Amino acid sequence: MSKWFPVFVSAIMSVISYFVTEKVIQKPKLKEMFVKANLFGVDLNKQSKEKIPEAIGVVSGCIFLIILFLFIPVPFGRHIIENSSFPHDEFVEMVAALLSICCMLLLGFADDVLDLRWRHKLLLPTIASLPLLMVYYVNFNSTSVIIPKPFRPWVGYSVHLGIFYYVYMGMLAVFCTNAINILAGINGLEVGQSIIIALSIAIFNISELFGEVWKAHQFSLYFILPYVGTSLALLKYNWYPSRVFVGDTFCYFSGMTFAVVGILGHFSKTMLLFFLPQIINFLYSVPQLFHLVHCPRHRIPKHCSKTDKLVCSVTTFKKTDLNWLGWIILKAFKVLRIIDLKENIGEDGKFMECNNLTLINFILLWIGPTHEKKLCQILLVVQVFCSAIAFTIRYPMAWIFYNP
Numbered sequence: 440m441s442k443w444f445p446v447f448v449s450a451i452m453s454v455i456s457y458f459v460t461e462k463v464i465q466k467p468k469l470k471e472m473f474v475k476a477n478l479f480g481v482d483l484n485k486q487s488k489e490k491i492p493e494a495i496g497v498v499s500g501c502i503f504l505i506i507l508f509l510f511i512p513v514p515f516g517r518h519i520i521e522n523s524s525f526p527h528d529e530f531v532e533m534v535a536a537l538l539s540i541c542c543m544l545l546l547g548f549a550d551d552v553l554d555l556r557w558r559h560k561l562l563l564p565t566i567a568s569l570p571l572l573m574v575y576y577v578n579f580n581s582t583s584v585i586i587p588k589p590f591r592p593w594v595g596y597s598v599h600l601g602i603f604y605y606v607y608m609g610m611l612a613v614f615c616t617n618a619i620n621i622l623a624g625i626n627g628l629e630v631g632q633s634i635i636i637a638l639s640i641a642i643f644n645i646s647e648l649f650g651e652v653w654k655a656h657q658f659s660l661y662f663i664l665p666y667v668g669t670s671l672a673l674l675k676y677n678w679y680p681s682r683v684f685v686g687d688t689f690c691y692f693s694g695m696t697f698a699v700v701g702i703l704g705h706f707s708k709t710m711l712l713f714f715l716p717q718i719i720n721f722l723y724s725v726p727q728l729f730h731l732v733h734c735p736r737h738r739i740p741k742h743c744s745k746t747d748k749l750v751c752s753v754t755t756f757k758k759t760d761l762n763w764l765g766w767i768i769l770k771a772f773k774v775l776r777i778i779d780l781k782e783n784i785g786e787d788g789k790f791m792e793c794n795n796l797t798l799i800n801f802i803l804l805w806i807g808p809t810h811e812k813k814l815c816q817i818l819l820v821v822q823v824f825c826s827a828i829a830f831t832i833r834y835p836m837a838w839i840f841y842n843p
């Protein structure tokens with residue numbers, strides 16, 4: 440059986456998954472069901488206060504899982520029919536990957552229903568990644584990292600990271616799941632960015648199918664193709680003006696899918712390169728995420744009803760609430776001109792104000808008031824541009840740094 444056959448079947452099943460997901464989401468009954476279960480949100484950037492069903496990512500996620508369950512016999516069925524030696528290691532990898540994704544989908548849905556606290560958001564992906572790490576340990580347990588050429592005289596050809604490699608992989612799952620969730624809040628952005636990351640991974644996998652480690656990339660494609668299929672259908676309804684919200688369910692499910700293919704496909708560092716906007720957004724958000732600067736419940740841009748455009752949202756806080764570290768960071772951001780900081784405001788000048796520290800607000804800071812749809816398109820172009828940078832780093836640069 441050619442290595443292309445299962446990929447081809449997976450591609451066909453992904454097209455089917457698109458139409459199935461679309462059919463399910465468009466059902467008016469679905470909206471009723473979600474609203475009745477109190478799973479709805481109000482679009483903060485619109486004047487209408489209509490109830491929009493939330494957590495619809497659970498629909499695309501479930502269809503993704505069903506498609507993958509149905510797909511399992513395709514790469515493994517041949518061994519049963521031909522009575523040849525069954526690749527138990529590959530099979531357990533697939534099942535563990537599905538278990539981790541399934542687990543994350545459930546935990547994401549629990550978050551949407553129960554509105555979990557931030558510490559749970561860090562704990563849940565760590566727990567969901569355990570089956571994956573266990574399989575990695577049993578199947579590979581390779582924790583060595585190849586050192587770039589310029590550092591080899593000091594460090595050697597490779598270093599064994601041991602337990603730290605597992606900590607890194609656990610953290611990768613936490614990062615991927617949360618990074619998408621915090622670059623969110625405008626119509627189409629959560630799904631849009633995830634699809635661009637998934638397509639970048641797919642392009643990378645397909646190009647690597649011609650290489651030596653094609654099996655790992657073939658494995659990754661089994662997950663990424665149906666993911667793209669189901670998410671495209673979701674994007675159709677989440678695109679401006681959103682008729683459904685994807686919820687934290689989708690962000691967690693997506694992050695875990697990327698972490699799974701990155702870890703078991705052995706390209707976690709390349710995968711992180713596709714997360715460049717999310718990394719920038721995370722680093723920029725650090726002062727608010729770690730509560731050095733006041734962090735409101737929503738950091739999304741503010742809607743101006745007169746112009747129907749979005750403007751930077753701000754956070755206002757007492758000067759005395761800011762500790763020395765927060766103070767230094769804000770000053771540094773000001774010197775770097777990446778923040779709009781106003782000091783001594785309020786009647787008695789005891790307050791400070793700055794833009795909410797997200798990439799979305801940062802772009803608004805530069806380009807001024809923008810329509811929601813256009814802003815989302817700009818952010819998605821940035822994501823595509825960063826993928827192009829990622830490929831430039833991955834291929835030409837890696838050749839210079841790692842070529843023996």
Ligand code: UD1
Nearest residue numbers: 480481482483484620621623624625626687736737738739
């Ligand atoms: C994260 C962000 C928060 C952002 C929110 C938006 C951090 C620390 N948290 O919180 O700043 O405001 O995502 O998703 O960065 N919504 C819209 N339009 C959209 C998408 C969402 O108005 O296109 C609103 C809806 O009211 C929806 C709500 O956001 O119900 C969902 O927010 P939720 O996913 O619960 O927020 P968090 O993930 O906790």
Ligand code: MG
Nearest residue numbers: 620623686687
């Ligand atoms: Mg969210």
